[in-house]
Amino acid sequence: MFRDNGPDEGGFDSGTGTAHQDAVWPYYLTWGISMPFAYWSILIAALLPLIIIGYAKAGSRDNSAPRDSAENLSGAKRRAYAAHQNAFESFPFYAVSVVAALNFGASATTVSVLAALYLAFRIAHALLYIADKSSLRSAAYAGGLFANIAIFLSPALKINFF
Template sequence: MPLAYWCVLIAALLPYVLGKYAKLGVASDNRYPREDYDNLPPKNRRAYAAHQNALETFPFFAVAVVIALTMGAPLYTVNLLAVLYIVLRIAHALLYIFNQPTARSLVFAAAMAVGVAIFVLPAFK
């Protein structure tokens, strides 16, 4: 299985890791789990925002990888870009959690550009 597909799995799991991190050390009521987020400390709220952002960006990345590979884009290049995407998304989450908005926005834009590059790669084969 291509490395890029494993990156899709990592990107799919990343939001749940961030969501769990957001609730670390905070009392939680599993009957109303989404109501807990309003009462989180700032760092945990930022982790939850990173969780939401990871959920929002995942579909495009996953579709881009599948399209690129099914349309015959070079496997090595898709794999390389997919790994870069994961590194950028992890950096984005860390920058979000540690309140670095300018760097976070730049890394977000870079990750989106990588996703677009994966998507359009078959057009240049």
């Protein structure tokens, strides 16, 4: 399915579907399941918008029309709502990029590192959006986009950091 450092190099063995005891960083975050961190990062990226909206809607008592209540948000909570929407907008390309890269032969370690970088940029983007730091927010957005493009292109360009 995908390639990475084999058992002799301390990585993921796609033949047996296991991470080896001496595996490097991305495999320590698999919680005992033989799945690279890059796949787990899809779950984290999917949950990120829900965490952001939790902040935006904290203290709101109107749950009968939750989408309509967004119009009443202001300041940081309104910006959090916008960050929530942006996180949903960026998710499909990210999820497809990770799955495609790993299925077309990209190094699972490289994709996992790029995935962690993407998540860091997306979290920074949300925090900077809420804090109303527009220039830094745009830089974080661009960083996340470039990390995502690198993930997508990693099998074609043979990007391998490790």
